[in-house]
Amino acid sequence: MRQWFILFNKEMLEMARNFKWVWVPIAFILIGVMDPITTYYMPQILDSVGGLPEGTVIEMPTPPAPDILMMSIGQYNMFGVLIIVLITMGLIAGERKSGVAGIILVKPVSFSSYITAKWAGGLLLVWVSYFVGLLASWYYVGILFKWIPFGDFIQAFFTYGIWLSFVLTVTIFFNAFFRSPGVVGFASIATVIVLSLVSGSLSHLLEWSPAQIAGYTGEFLSTHSFPEAMLPTTLLAVGGIVFLLIGAILVFRKKELAA
Amino acid sequence: MSVIQVKDLKKSFQSVEIIKGINFTLQEGRCIALLGPNGAGKTTTLRMLSGLMKPSSGSVNFSGLEKETDIRQFIGYLPQHPIFYEWMTGREFLEYVGKLAGMSKADVKKRTDELLELVGIADAKNRRIGKYSGGMKQRLGIAQAIIHRPKLVMLDEPVSALDPIGRREVLELLEKLKEETTVLFSTHILNDAEEVCDDILFLHKGKLVESGTMEELREKYQQAKIDLVFRDDMEGILKSFSEKGLLQSYLIEGGKASVMVENIEEARRAIVEEVMKENLPLVKFEINRTSLEDVFMKVVQS
Structure with missing residues (x-):
C-alpha cells in the first residue's frame, strides 16, 4: 500500500x-458555462450578427432550466470525453514508449x-474538473434562468460521472495493450463512438449499455425519476470498470516492457 | 559463489532467433564485460536477465532464491538510453526510485545524497532532469541502478555515449562499484572492458563464442608477435630476416613492423644477435601482449 x-x-x-x-478544470468550466450563456444571449447574438431583414421579431421560447444543464452534459459527452481520452492516452503507453517504464518497472x-495508481490519479483529476465544470454550468443556469435544486444537480452529477469514469477506464485498458499513445487514443475514441452509436440506434435492445447513462441523466433532470434500466446500467458500468482494470493488469503483466 | 546462472537462454523475434542458446554463470564480486559487435545480442541478453523481456526458452536463476521470488529487488539495471521523468529533479528521481524499491525514508535520503556525490552530480541535484546533459543523465542512470544496493548491477553500454572525460570518470566509478557488488556491463569498446573487468563474455551473432577470465583469454589467444621499428630501410631489413628464416611473416603498417615468429624466446635472441652483428638501426623492439582487440577479431572471424 505504501508503494x-x-x-x-x-x-x-x-x-x-x-x-x-x-x-483541465478550466477546460471543463469553459465547456460547462458555454451553453447556459449562449442560450441566454442568443437573441442578442442573432441581433448583432445581423443579416436578418429589418423588423424581424425574434421570439424564442426560453428552454426549461434542466434542459440547459443537460446541454452542458451533452457537451461533456463530446468534448469532455475527448479531453479525458487525450489526457489519459499517454499515461502508461507514453512511459513505455519513451522508455522510462523500463527504469521504473525493473524496480x-x-x-x-x-x-x-495511474487510474486513480486520472480519475481524481477528471472528477474534480468535471465537478467544478458542471457546478459552474449549474450556477449560470441558476442566475440566468431558474435554479435547479442542488440535490438534483448532485444526483445528475454522480450519475453522469459513471460514464466519464467508464471512458477513462477504457483508455487505461488500451494503454496496457498498445505502446503508442496515438493508437491508444484512437482505439478509445473508436470504442466510445461505436458504443454510443450502437446503443443509440438499438436503444431498446441495449438499454443497459453504459452509453445510455447520458440519456438517463437527462430523463432524470426533466422528470425527477430515473428509468427502470438505470440500476442495471449502473451496475453494468461499474462491473465493466472493474473488469477492464483487471484485464489491463493481466494484459500488462504478460507484456514485454522493452521493445 | 555464483550470483546468477543462465541456462540455454534463447530469444526469437518473429521467428528470427536473436539469442541462440547461451549458458554462463556469474560469480559474486566480479566485474564481467559482455562484449560483442553491434547486433550481437548484448542488449537483448541484459533485458532478459533483468526481466524486461521474457526468454523464448531457457532459464535465468538467481542463487539462493525460489523460482517465484521477484528478482527485481536484487538487480539494478541501466538501459542503453536511459529516460527519466524530465519534470523531476535528479534528487527527486533518485528518492522516488529508492522508495519504490522499498527503502525507508531516512535510508533513501542518506543514500541519495551519498550517490549524488559519488556519481558527481551533487551540484545539479535540484535541477530538472530535462536540463541535464547526456553525461549527467548517464550518471544519474548509474545512481538509480545501484540505489537499493542490488546484488547484481547490469549496465547496458554505460560509457559508449560519453566523451573521453566522462568515459574515464564512469570507468573509475565502475572500479568503485566492483568493491560493493557484482557488475555486468555490455560494451563494444574493448579497452574499457580490458581496463576494469575480471571476466569476459564474448557474444557474437547470438552465441557465446568465448568466455573466461581476462588472463585465460590472453593466454589462449597469445600470439608470438614482436613489433619492430628501424630507422630506415625497414622493408629491406625485414626481407633479409625473412630470407634467413628468423621469422615466419611480417607486416609493415604505419611505420611499424609486426613480426610473427614461432617461438618468442628464440626469435628475440636471433633478432637481437642479427641486429648487433649487422649494426642495424633498430629504434624499437617490443614483445607484444595480445590485446583484447586481437582476441575480439580472432573470435569474431573464426
Whole structure:
C-alpha cells in the first residue's frame, strides 16, 4: 500500500508540474458555462450578427432550466470525453514508449499498483474538473434562468460521472495493450463512438449499455425519476470498470516492457 | 559463489532467433564485460536477465532464491538510453526510485545524497532532469541502478555515449562499484572492458563464442608477435630476416613492423644477435601482449 501511495503521489506531482491541474478544470468550466450563456444571449447574438431583414421579431421560447444543464452534459459527452481520452492516452503507453517504464518497472514495483495508481490519479483529476465544470454550468443556469435544486444537480452529477469514469477506464485498458499513445487514443475514441452509436440506434435492445447513462441523466433532470434500466446500467458500468482494470493488469503483466 | 546462472537462454523475434542458446554463470564480486559487435545480442541478453523481456526458452536463476521470488529487488539495471521523468529533479528521481524499491525514508535520503556525490552530480541535484546533459543523465542512470544496493548491477553500454572525460570518470566509478557488488556491463569498446573487468563474455551473432577470465583469454589467444621499428630501410631489413628464416611473416603498417615468429624466446635472441652483428638501426623492439582487440577479431572471424 505504501508503494501505491508513492506511485499515486508521483501522478499528482506530475499533473501539477505539467499544469494538468490547471488547464483541465478550466477546460471543463469553459465547456460547462458555454451553453447556459449562449442560450441566454442568443437573441442578442442573432441581433448583432445581423443579416436578418429589418423588423424581424425574434421570439424564442426560453428552454426549461434542466434542459440547459443537460446541454452542458451533452457537451461533456463530446468534448469532455475527448479531453479525458487525450489526457489519459499517454499515461502508461507514453512511459513505455519513451522508455522510462523500463527504469521504473525493473524496480520491484507491483504491476497492479502501477496501473491502479495511474487510474486513480486520472480519475481524481477528471472528477474534480468535471465537478467544478458542471457546478459552474449549474450556477449560470441558476442566475440566468431558474435554479435547479442542488440535490438534483448532485444526483445528475454522480450519475453522469459513471460514464466519464467508464471512458477513462477504457483508455487505461488500451494503454496496457498498445505502446503508442496515438493508437491508444484512437482505439478509445473508436470504442466510445461505436458504443454510443450502437446503443443509440438499438436503444431498446441495449438499454443497459453504459452509453445510455447520458440519456438517463437527462430523463432524470426533466422528470425527477430515473428509468427502470438505470440500476442495471449502473451496475453494468461499474462491473465493466472493474473488469477492464483487471484485464489491463493481466494484459500488462504478460507484456514485454522493452521493445 | 555464483550470483546468477543462465541456462540455454534463447530469444526469437518473429521467428528470427536473436539469442541462440547461451549458458554462463556469474560469480559474486566480479566485474564481467559482455562484449560483442553491434547486433550481437548484448542488449537483448541484459533485458532478459533483468526481466524486461521474457526468454523464448531457457532459464535465468538467481542463487539462493525460489523460482517465484521477484528478482527485481536484487538487480539494478541501466538501459542503453536511459529516460527519466524530465519534470523531476535528479534528487527527486533518485528518492522516488529508492522508495519504490522499498527503502525507508531516512535510508533513501542518506543514500541519495551519498550517490549524488559519488556519481558527481551533487551540484545539479535540484535541477530538472530535462536540463541535464547526456553525461549527467548517464550518471544519474548509474545512481538509480545501484540505489537499493542490488546484488547484481547490469549496465547496458554505460560509457559508449560519453566523451573521453566522462568515459574515464564512469570507468573509475565502475572500479568503485566492483568493491560493493557484482557488475555486468555490455560494451563494444574493448579497452574499457580490458581496463576494469575480471571476466569476459564474448557474444557474437547470438552465441557465446568465448568466455573466461581476462588472463585465460590472453593466454589462449597469445600470439608470438614482436613489433619492430628501424630507422630506415625497414622493408629491406625485414626481407633479409625473412630470407634467413628468423621469422615466419611480417607486416609493415604505419611505420611499424609486426613480426610473427614461432617461438618468442628464440626469435628475440636471433633478432637481437642479427641486429648487433649487422649494426642495424633498430629504434624499437617490443614483445607484444595480445590485446583484447586481437582476441575480439580472432573470435569474431573464426
